[in-house]
Amino acid sequence: MSFMTTSRLVGWLQDIVGNDGVVSHPTELSVYDCDGYTLEKSAPDVVVLPRSTDEVAAVLKRLQCEGVPFVPRGTGTGLSGGCLPLGAPVMVSLSRMNRILELDPANRRAVVQSGVINSWVSRAAKPHGLHYVPDPSSQMACSIGGNVAENSGGPHTLKYGVTTNHVLGVTLVLPDGEVVRLGGMTEDGPGYDLLGVTVGSEGTFGIVTEAILKLQPLPQGCKTLLAVFDSVADGSAAVSAIIAGGIVPAALEMLDHLIIQAVEDAFHFGFPRAAGAVLIAELDGLEAGLERAAGKVREVCEANGATEIRVARDDREREALWKCRKRAFGALGRLAPNFCCQDGVVPPNRLPEIMERVAAIGKAYDLRIGNVFHAGDGNIHPILLYDERDRDETERVVAAGREILRECVRLGGSLTGEHGIGVEKVALMPLIFTPDDLRTMEAVRAVFDPGDRCNPNKIFPSAEERVEVRTPRRQAAM
Amino acid sequence: MSRASLVESTPDWDGFDDDLRLFEVAAGTSTDCVRFTIDGVPPERVLLPNSAEQVCRILQIATARGVALVPAGFGAHLGLGAPPGRPYAVLSLASIDALLDHQPANMTVTTQAGMSVAELQAAVAGSGQWLPVEPPLPAATSVGGLISADLSGPSRFSQGTVRDLLVGITVARADGTLVKSGGRVVKNVAGYDLAKLYCGALGTLGVIVEATFKLRALPAAVAVARVACSDMAVARELLERIRTAPVEPHLIELLTPIPSAGGDCVIVVAFRGSREEVAKQQETLRALAHGKTMEERVGDAAAAALAELRDANVRGEAFLKLKASLLPTELPPFVSALEDASGEHGLTMAVQAHAGNGIVRVRVHHPNVEDTGGSARALVEQLRAAAAALGGTLVVEQVAPDLKPGLDVWGGGIEALPLMRRIKEALDPGGVLSPGRFVGGI
Numbered sequence A: 001m002s003f004m005t006t007s008r009l010v011g012w013l014q015d016i017v018g019n020d021g022v023v024s025h026p027t028e029l030s031v032y033d034c035d036g037y038t039l040e041k042s043a044p045d046v047v048v049l050p051r052s053t054d055e056v057a058a059v060l061k062r063l064q065c066e067g068v069p070f071v072p073r074g075t076g077t078g079l080s081g082g083c084l085p086l087g088a089p090v091m092v093s094l095s096r097m098n099r100i101l102e103l104d105p106a107n108r109r110a111v112v113q114s115g116v117i118n119s120w121v122s123r124a125a126k127p128h129g130l131h132y133v134p135d136p137s138s139q140m141a142c143s144i145g146g147n148v149a150e151n152s153g154g155p156h157t158l159k160y161g162v163t164t165n166h167v168l169g170v171t172l173v174l175p176d177g178e179v180v181r182l183g184g185m186t187e188d189g190p191g192y193d194l195l196g197v198t199v200g201s202e203g204t205f206g207i208v209t210e211a212i213l214k215l216q217p218l219p220q221g222c223k224t225l226l227a228v229f230d231s232v233a234d235g236s237a238a239v240s241a242i243i244a245g246g247i248v249p250a251a252l253e254m255l256d257h258l259i260i261q262a263v264e265d266a267f268h269f270g271f272p273r274a275a276g277a278v279l280i281a282e283l284d285g286l287e288a289g290l291e292r293a294a295g296k297v298r299e300v301c302e303a304n305g306a307t308e309i310r311v312a313r314d315d316r317e318r319e320a321l322w323k324c325r326k327r328a329f330g331a332l333g334r335l336a337p338n339f340c341c342q343d344g345v346v347p348p349n350r351l352p353e354i355m356e357r358v359a360a361i362g363k364a365y366d367l368r369i370g371n372v373f374h375a376g377d378g379n380i381h382p383i384l385l386y387d388e389r390d391r392d393e394t395e396r397v398v399a400a401g402r403e404i405l406r407e408c409v410r411l412g413g414s415l416t417g418e419h420g421i422g423v424e425k426v427a428l429m430p431l432i433f434t435p436d437d438l439r440t441m442e443a444v445r446a447v448f449d450p451g452d453r454c455n456p457n458k459i460f461p462s463a464e465e466r467v468e469v470r471t472p473r474r475q476a477a478m
Numbered sequence B: 001m002s003r004a005s006l007v008e009s010t011p012d013w014d015g016f017d018d019d020l021r022l023f024e025v026a027a028g029t030s031t032d033c034v035r036f037t038i039d040g041v042p043p044e045r046v047l048l049p050n051s052a053e054q055v056c057r058i059l060q061i062a063t064a065r066g067v068a069l070v071p072a073g074f075g076a077h078l079g080l081g082a083p084p085g086r087p088y089a090v091l092s093l094a095s096i097d098a099l100l101d102h103q104p105a106n107m108t109v110t111t112q113a114g115m116s117v118a119e120l121q122a123a124v125a126g127s128g129q130w131l132p133v134e135p136p137l138p139a140a141t142s143v144g145g146l147i148s149a150d151l152s153g154p155s156r157f158s159q160g161t162v163r164d165l166l167v168g169i170t171v172a173r174a175d176g177t178l179v180k181s182g183g184r185v186v187k188n189v190a191g192y193d194l195a196k197l198y199c200g201a202l203g204t205l206g207v208i209v210e211a212t213f214k215l216r217a218l219p220a221a222v223a224v225a226r227v228a229c230s231d232m233a234v235a236r237e238l239l240e241r242i243r244t245a246p247v248e249p250h251l252i253e254l255l256t257p258i259p260s261a262g263g264d265c266v267i268v269v270a271f272r273g274s275r276e277e278v279a280k281q282q283e284t285l286r287a288l289a290h291g292k293t294m295e296e297r298v299g300d301a302a303a304a305a306l307a308e309l310r311d312a313n314v315r316g317e318a319f320l321k322l323k324a325s326l327l328p329t330e331l332p333p334f335v336s337a338l339e340d341a342s343g344e345h346g347l348t349m350a351v352q353a354h355a356g357n358g359i360v361r362v363r364v365h366h367p368n369v370e371d372t373g374g375s376a377r378a379l380v381e382q383l384r385a386a387a388a389a390l391g392g393t394l395v396v397e398q399v400a401p402d403l404k405p406g407l408d409v410w411g412g413g414i415e416a417l418p419l420m421r422r423i424k425e426a427l428d429p430g431g432v433l434s435p436g437r438f439v440g441g442i
């Protein structure tokens, strides 16, 4: 946008949200130039921070009048470049819409604004013996709006289901500023399940300002095991055997050698440094069944070569373990200035194969790759380490990432289990969808966003024809 | 005049038949026409395609010849929804019924839409697995129907509904293109989750030809308990105690006749899981229900009781069947509203509620068959208003065919209706599929 248009726009937006609700100074804007996917960066011209659904509606009406595209942003922890502004000069940040509006323990529901941080919900529900199940590893930082947009998962979504299984309704401000409520406090409302298709739409349908969440009783008991393996292959074999055996742990997470070392350096939990892989298996539910289920998991791990199995003695130890798991990405900062986290999925019984392929690809591209992932549902997270100042390495990261995802697809899986397509995986969509599949999705998108102004140039390969894509895009500016 | 309405006014049935013959689509018999009759109006034709390609052909032909199509499985649940708005042909998926891919190790199954839910369950049971959704009449319910009608049973309390289990879908669009969304792995966010749109859409957006579900392990043990409560207040208190107790029930149902004579209100609780889990929970429930009459069943007897419970509402005789969706805590006040209505209209009712979900099914009996029309309308309006006052909704699930046209099946006031119309317009612009069956006349 030209300077003139931008300053006029700033004035209008300030009229709606107040002077302190608009950011337009270049140094302040640089905070918003990427999310957790750092291979590409681009700052918006203006960031607007509304405080209410009404303000969001007024902002979007104004943008509609001016024909200005925009991008919603939660807290920017996304890992696929979902809130990278691409042809969208205005960013709408939900960070000031951060109130829990209602907690209804008897009906096990919470109503929250979309900027509420995921972990706040469970914290508020805990005194009532309840919690909000989906627990992305970023739960201390990510917003419910971002979770809804990405249909986020987490370690404990293996047993209990991902975001879409725990959201009953949303308030959505359409790109033209109209406010609609989808779903509601009760189940089974008549009509199409527009809520279901909005969850996971990666912020392309409009701006979610409120959400009605289902709460679940805290499990009566919990048993957390740490199984140590010589190799990721052994650990993967154990995972597929556990799943095939019909045991559904609450969580089944794997950390490989590289990650174990980084995490141990950072948090000193006491992981066996030499181990090729560790598997965290958590069983929860009624006390009555736990011992037996834990025994079965132990047996399966031993049968698949576990060299040691530890059981968390108490809540403190369990929490420390989970802290390590959830902060594993952070610990990687010690190993390299940048990382790119992939999010492919394979059927669990193909885990040993894909992990082998990931290692081979790492070798072929001369990259260090760590793995810390939701093993139980076959959702791998190879983390490719790099230094963005090294142009050649950066390019190898992009190429290797794509090759890993191609392998996932070849093994019957998917490009993304929870992080979304965003900008990152747009070019790979034809690997799993036909042009007709994609056109159908775009037709549905057009119902919500006929002008293609809400988070444009994401998800669909057709976007690649519209914006010049160079990967890493950032180099264009360098 | 728009193209759609021009087409509507002149369906070319002869041309339709000729085209179908060309593609060797099997036609149903007159018995099939009876079986697939919707609200008293039989279909003009019944088509039994044997492949997804044939389904696509039929859709193209129907569009060209201006013929309306109602996708169906075996016809067991066609009473749901409003009657078709114009003469129609039924497109039954019954012959497209193969199990395509069961991956026991990954706990997924992919099947064609015409397979029955019972067959699917039998096929995966061999590996100790099940699709944890229990529609009424599973042997007469196709997988496509399960999805389209969003059928569920009491176990939705612990297992969720079909939308929670469906991980991928292949659909023939109204224009005859075959499209998919999702995939065959349990966790997947690539592209929009369009599968959700077809759940409960009653065949108005596309013809489902294939679906992939997640499976769960079949629990080793099952137990069912029926606890008699003297009245709703007592039942409510017991429900509250169960809610906060250390149990994870498989289902919690509330059954009561209306008017209640006292002592005839029943809470059914089932447990499934390992033997230890089930035994321990039975014990806990006994303590909670102390002083009340409690009947318990385990094993095969429990399974039989659960099947009966699952089918009770569909099998039960009634001139009108309703479904209300409420907050679980609003169940008792809604039951009071039913009591009031029963007194005013001189009717009796049977209530079966998925108590933990706030879903209430009401079967209404009428002593005087002559006068049902007026009563039905008035009653639906009155109870819909009662549900709305409690923040809920109410739909008509079944009614005598002659009364149906006079009733508002879905109710008004659906906030997102304009968006829903645009979804329909985007996926079925010609209005070929199940016209008039859905909300707002969609």
Ligand SMILES: Cc1cc2nc3c(=O)[nH]c(=O)nc-3n(C[C@H](O)[C@H](O)[C@H](O)COP(=O)(O)OP(=O)(O)OC[C@H]3O[C@@H](n4cnc5c(N)ncnc54)[C@H](O)[C@@H]3O)c2cc1C
Pocket: A035, A036, A071, A072, A073, A074, A075, A076, A077, A078, A079, A081, A082, A083, A094, A114, A115, A135, A136, A137, A138, A141, A142, A143, A144, A145, A146, A147, A148, A149, A150, A151, A152, A153, A154, A155, A202, A203, A204, A206, A207, A208, A209, A329, A330, A418, A419, A455
């Ligand atoms: C260390 C780390 C660990 C992570 N672990 C997990 C994990 O275990 N599981 C997992 O699923 N993800 C994980 N993530 C990814 C990320 O945290 C999730 O995708 C999260 O849901 C993003 O939330 P956010 O508020 O940061 O959204 P943002 O990054 O701000 O936005 C993400 C997308 O959502 C859209 N959006 C945001 N808010 C709204 C709104 N209110 N209305 C409409 N659209 C909106 C944006 O436009 C964008 O497309 C992790 C990320 C990090 C950095």
